[in-house]
Amino acid sequence: MSTPPKLTPQARAAALEKAKVSRQERAFIKASLKAGDVFLSDVLDMAQKNEAVGKMRVADLLSSLSGVGKVRAQSIMEKIGISPTRRIQGLGVHQLLALRKEFSIPTFRGKLFVLSGPGGVGKSTVAKELRKNSDFWVSISATTREPRANEIEGIDYKFLSNEEFDREIAEDNFLEWAAFAGSRYGSPRRPVETALASGRNVLLEIEIAGARQVKQHAPEAILVFLEPPSWEELVGRLEGRATDSPERRAQRLLLAQEELAAASFFDVVITNDQVSKVVDRLLSLA
Numbered sequence: 536m537s538t539p540p541k542l543t544p545q546a547r548a549a550a551l552e553k554a555k556v557s558r559q560e561r562a563f564i565k566a567s568l569k570a571g572d573v574f575l576s577d578v579l580d581m582a583q584k585n586e587a588v589g590k591m592r593v594a595d596l597l598s599s600l601s602g603v604g605k606v607r608a609q610s611i612m613e614k615i616g617i618s619p620t621r622r623i624q625g626l627g628v629h630q631l632l633a634l635r636k637e638f639s640i641p642t643f644r645g646k647l648f649v650l651s652g653p654g655g656v657g658k659s660t661v662a663k664e665l666r667k668n669s670d671f672w673v674s675i676s677a678t679t680r681e682p683r684a685n686e687i688e689g690i691d692y693k694f695l696s697n698e699e700f701d702r703e704i705a706e707d708n709f710l711e712w713a714a715f716a717g718s719r720y721g722s723p724r725r726p727v728e729t730a731l732a733s734g735r736n737v738l739l740e741i742e743i744a745g746a747r748q749v750k751q752h753a754p755e756a757i758l759v760f761l762e763p764p765s766w767e768e769l770v771g772r773l774e775g776r777a778t779d780s781p782e783r784r785a786q787r788l789l790l791a792q793e794e795l796a797a798a799s800f801f802d803v804v805i806t807n808d809q810v811s812k813v814v815d816r817l818l819s820l821a
Contacts, residue, residue, distance in 0.1 A: 557587035564588060565599035571672055571730040575600060575638040579631060582623040589624035593617055593634075600638070601735075602670055611637060645672075645735045646821060647727070647753055651746040652761035653791040654716070655772040657807045659691075661761065662740040664814050671821070672730035673738045677703065680718035693723070710752070713744035716786065720745065736821045743797050757820060760801035764808045 542550065564581075567573045578596060582589040597608035612619065615633045617626065626634070648671075650658055666673040677693040679700050688694055695703070700719055703709055710728075712721030722739050730737050739749065749756050763769035773787050798804050805816050 557590065560585075560587045561591050561595075564591070565595065568596070568599040569601055570675075570726055571601060571733065571735070572726050573729075574733065576635055579623065579635065586624075590622050593621050593623055593626065594619060596623060601672070643734050645731045645733070645737055647731060647737050647739070647749075647756040648817065648820070649739045649741060649746045649749050649756050649758045650761060650817075651741055651743050651758070651801070652807075653763070653769060653794040654787045655769055655791065656761050656763050657772075657810065657813075658740050658761055661807065661810055661813050661817075662738060664810050665738060665817060668814060669818055670735060671738050671817075672726075672735045673740065674722050674727055676720050676722055676739075676741065677709075678718055678720045680716075710739070711741065711745040711748035713742050713748070715742045715744070716783070716790070722749075738817070743794055743800075747800070757803065758801040759817065759820075760798045760804045761807050761813065762795065762798060762804055764806055766795075 564573070564578055568575070568578065575596070578588060582591070593612060594605070594608055597603055597611060598605045609619070612621075615630055615637070617630055650662065652658055662673050665671050675689065675691075675693055677695050677700065679695055679697050682688065682692065682694050686692060700721065703721065704712060708724055709721035710724040712719060720742060722741060722745065727737055727739070739745075741749070746758055750758060763772070769791060770788065773784055773791065803820065805813050807813050
C-alpha cells in the first residue's frame with residue numbers, strides 16, 4: 536500500500552474546512568427533505584452537479600424523507616438492489632429510475648386544514664398529537680415573540696426578529712400573517728405549497744385573523760374551530776398559564792370572548808374535550 540501524501544498545515548486546514556462545509560450542506564438538504572421544502576427528485580438532480588450532495592449515502596437520503604425512516608429506507612434499498620453503503624453518485628441509471636418511481640410526485644393535491652380557536656383551548660397540543668399519529672404535514676409558524684422555556688427553535692416555532700419578519704412580509708413569503716397579543720405570527724408559504732403539491736394533507740395551527748386571510752386566498756381550505764368544553768374550563772386554563780403575567784392573562788380572557796364569537800365563520804366546529812377525539816375527527820375530514 537502506498538504511503539498517503541503528507542499535507543501542509545494550510546492544505547490540511549483547507550481540507551478540513553471543505554469537509555465541514557460539505558457536512559453542513561448535507562445536513563441542510565436532509566432537514567429540507569424532512570420539512571418538505573424539496574423532493575427526492577430535486578436532490579437526485581442536485582447530486583449530478585454538487586459533489587457534497589453526490590457523496591451523501593442513499594440510506595441517509597431516504598431516511599430523511601418524512602414518513603420513511605431507517606427501516607423503510609432499508610427495505611426500499613433491498614427491493615431496488617442498492618447496497619447499504621452506496622452513495623448517490625454511485626447509483627446506476629436503473630437504480631435512479633427506480634428511486635424516482637418509488638417517490639414520484641402524486642397527481643392529486645393534498646387538503647389544506649386550518650385549525651384555530653381562542654387562546655388556551657389546546658390548538659398546539661392537538662397539532663403535536665396529529666403530527667405524531669398521522670401523515671399530516673403540520674406547518675411550523677414563524678413568530679416575533681420570545682420563546683418560552685419549553686419551546687425549541689424549528690420545532691415549536693421559527694423565532695424571528697421584527698426586522699426578519701418585515702423582510703419575509705416584503706418578499707411575500709407568508710401564506711398569512713397576523714398580530715396577536717403584542718407579537719406577530721406567520722405561516723411560511725413555500726413549505727405549505729410543497730407539501731400540498733406532494734399530495735399530503737396540511738394543517739395550519741393559526742389565530743383567527745390568519746384563518747380569515749387563508750380563506751380569502753385559498754377558498755378550498757377547510758377551517759376548523761376548536762372550542763373549549765365550557766367557558767369555565769377555558770378560564771381555568773388561561774389562569775393557570777405560568778408563562779403569562781396577570782395583565783396578559785386578563786387580556787387573553789377579554790380576547791377569548793371575542794374569539795369564541797367567531798366560530799360561525801368556520802366550516803367545522805370541534806369541542807376539545809379529549810385530544811384523541813379531536814385528532815380522530817380531523818382525520819375523518821381528510
